[in-house]
Amino acid sequence: METEVKETQGKIFSAENPGITAPTDWQPVIMGILCNWCSYAGSDLTGTSRIQYPPNIRIIRVPCSSRVDPWFIIKSLQTTADGVLISGCHPGDCHYISGNYYARRRFLVTKKLLNFIGYHENRIQFSWVSAAEGPKFAKVVAKVTEDIKKLGPLHRYKKENF
Amino acid sequence: MARVGVFVCFCGANIAGVIDVPAVVQEAKKIKEVKISIEYKYLCSDPGQQIIREAIVQNRLTSVVVAACSPRMHEKTFRKALLDAGMNPYLLEIANIREHSSWVHQKDKKAATEKASDLIRMAVAKSIANEQLHEISVPVTKRALVIGGGIAGIQAALDIADARIPVTLVEKSPSIGGRMAQLDETFPTLDCSQCILTPKMVDVASHPYIELIPYSEVIELQGYVGNYKAKIKKKASYVDFSSCTGCGACTQKCPVKVPNEFNMNIDKRKAIYTPFPQAVPNKPVIDAEHCTMLLKGKCGICAKVCEKGSINFKMVDEVIEREIGAVVIATGYDLWDPKPYEEYGVGRYKDIITSLEFERMVSASGPTNGVPVRPSDGKVPKNVVFIKCIGSRDEAKGIEYCSKICCMYTAKHAILLHHKVPDSHAYIFYMDIRAAGKGYEEFVKRAQVETAATYLRGRVSKIYKKGDKLMVRGEDAQIGQVVEVEADLVVLATAVIAPKDNPALARLLGVSYDKYGYISEAHPKLRPVETAKAGIFLAGCTQAPKDIPDTVAQASACAAKVCGLFAGDTMKKDPMISTINNEFCSGCLNCIKVCPYQAIVTEEIPLGHGSKEIRTVAKINEGVCQGCGSCVAICRSMAISLAGFTDPQIINEIVAI
Known part of the structure; x- marks a missing residue:
């Protein structure tokens, strides 16, 4: 699918559905689901290091990235979020030995499925952030926010556009 | 109807400097389940917690949301506040508005305030679905299993047993003592190894809380922390230990001679043997691989000379089961085989020996009665060359790491050589001298001064034979020249390696091991005596090369950990674990495949109420589950x-914004 920004007449168009628009000062909501031991700790470190990143992300804590049910991703996109970021421990470093490997496989399938039914692939992003990678977390959030901004609003504006 | 209390913290200026806290408090009041929403300067302080406690009681709250710092910081503090107010501590949720908002959006105060409100909405929504949870009590079997009877295992067993906790000590060989029993004197004080070790060995044998099972191996471990079941294979010794007096008549008369592994194969032992004179237990065993009676059915002299009739050729291996609560792994180390050093003529020249062979020779109870000799002609050597780092710090031939103890024991060998053969001279080829430790550097100095040992910094490139001498050609990097030393004996300081059985043992116990075969600790700095599997600890060289003081310290640390684990009758466990509603379970058992802890087992239940037919469902073992949520x-x-x-x-969190 195309990633180009469609911005005309002061409006941003949704990448998936040009019928959905938002004003240019629109801010996306990104649902961040982070594992407790690596990525959540990493995001805390971003805070304690006072590294600034865009305020669009809302963070949910789960014990392990393998706890993330594809349902959470779909529910986020259906209701509140314009994009989802899921982050876990680096492969091989999982606090629960092997959880992030299951998570990785599950997300690849979920992403393909969502892509198939018409979501842009950048709506769902995954990353590995360790508890020591505060700066990396800020970078990841900045990149995801930028990506989602380019894609425009998602179905949360559906009702008012139909 | 849920009654939620929201408490927003200023955290001094940390939160209030960016976020408009009063606005956030007002915003929270708009949520219909929220009954009270208040702010305070420092909620984690005593008065702050008092505010929460009072609000809980006055407003009959059903859950509490604290909007403050990260839950990783103060979750425990606030849970305790809930508990003190008579509320279940797990009805608390924390909205992380400091690390996740005020600190990372300092320039955009409006957005930070909005985000804080959103995070509080999410936490309130989640807290409404919170359930009362209770810490799980797991019963504990107060018995420790120590695997390995070297100094690490001995020390751990003694320390645990002194706390009146029963210990089962499993040793592979016929006697405890391990590598330390083979040593002559120990650095840096030159204590006689046997003198300090054998009293401890006797203590182990006589301790009322220690069950010593020699000549045996652990073959199975099942269960979880506090509740393990171990199977121990006791190898057939063909000698009834209960009636044997250890008189030694059998070993004297036995006609079969085999290389003596305790003396590094320098001399011979019999097919029925005790490994060394101070062995504990001091009872002989029959080596089934060499005994002619067991192999061919001929001989049986030992049975004839035994007055007690303790010899039983029909004895078979026995499996002993023990219920235990904790395991200490103390399997020690092996030494690297220097065969790849072909340029040194290892294997071709008899007068090149390893350091442990030298150690046995200089031992007063050793095969040569404490005098080092040349294996080729039995003469006492005058010039001895010691070469350090054989196999260690050598990526090409051996392993990358430093074996840690070789610098020290080579200095010790130089001193011992000087003591035993006063007119001898030691040459030591080294890469670096690593003598960090109490009294270690002084000890190396002592070797250099007292024995006038020649320390040559550099590697040896070749050893060749000239007459009956060995010519050692190497580099002296300090003068930048190639040097040749005429040696009567060459001693190689071979690397310490993990025992070859370690990976198999690790798999059996369910703990991880590294690429060298050493057992991995849970955290290299903060949890150095624990493995990642709860209730399994490690001591000594099974983790990495170590000297005796470090090994003993770690073994005692293990004992402290085991005693801590056994301090109560039950163990408390975090209640955040999985549960299965077996009415919904279809029995696909995919959960068993993804569980990293083997915490899920199958269970057979009636197909319907009162039905005789059964169906298989999954069941969680509470004691093992760590709460990752894969299943x-x-x-x-x-x-x-x-x-x-x-x-x-x-889902509440997701839809709350």
């Missing part, structure tokens, strides 16, 4: 739920 996400019938992170809780 929850994979369960297609949504039968599994993870306490504290249930589907309703997370």
